[in-house]
Amino acid sequence: DAGVTQSPTHLIKTRGQQVTLRCSPKSGHDTVSWYQQALGQGPQFIFQYYEEEERQRGNFPDRFSGHQFPNYSSELNVNALLLGDSALYLCASSLMPRRSGYTFGSGTRLTVV
């Protein structure tokens, strides 16, 4: 039973560039949430996708956008990268309605230089 898969595992980008991160949810899950975890901090909620729509959004600027595909996989896009966007980006999947804790992927480590 495949868990949550994220790609790539590491990424280095230059300020001002755009980046796309990908997530495949755990088998049987239909909901994907994205979190940003800066060094020494807890994960911060970015947004959640269900039925290919953004259902909920955290306190992140419009530079952060996403998409969910019919197979439930998801992408996180960040435009006009800033140094402060450097972080571990975690994807979590769950089944709507949620009955237990989310399953997290291993994340994508994004470094903006």
Next chain:
Amino acid sequence: EDKVVQSPLSLVVHEGDTVTLNCSYEVTNFRSLLWYKQEKKAPTFLFMLTSSGIEKKSGRLSSILDKKELSSILNITATQTGDSAIYLCAARNSNSGYALNFGKGTSLLVTP
């Protein structure tokens, strides 16, 4: 604004010790509190506590929710080096849908 605060931020213990990690929350319309263990990258689910289930136990780990004090503790008995990790606490409120509000975590190091 909802807030989750964990203490201590870091802890070093010897193998065999018992540790208690703390989490306090200020959440409107509280719904549930979750504990995760983060080794390297992926947080792994430990417990979920709600108003109807305020105590959970799994092996050497146990957790209690104190609804009156708006807090939770995570206990680990007979610690092992494999328990070394960051322990994250997260709260959900009824209005936040499925968004988790995390604390900064407690970094636990268990030395041989």
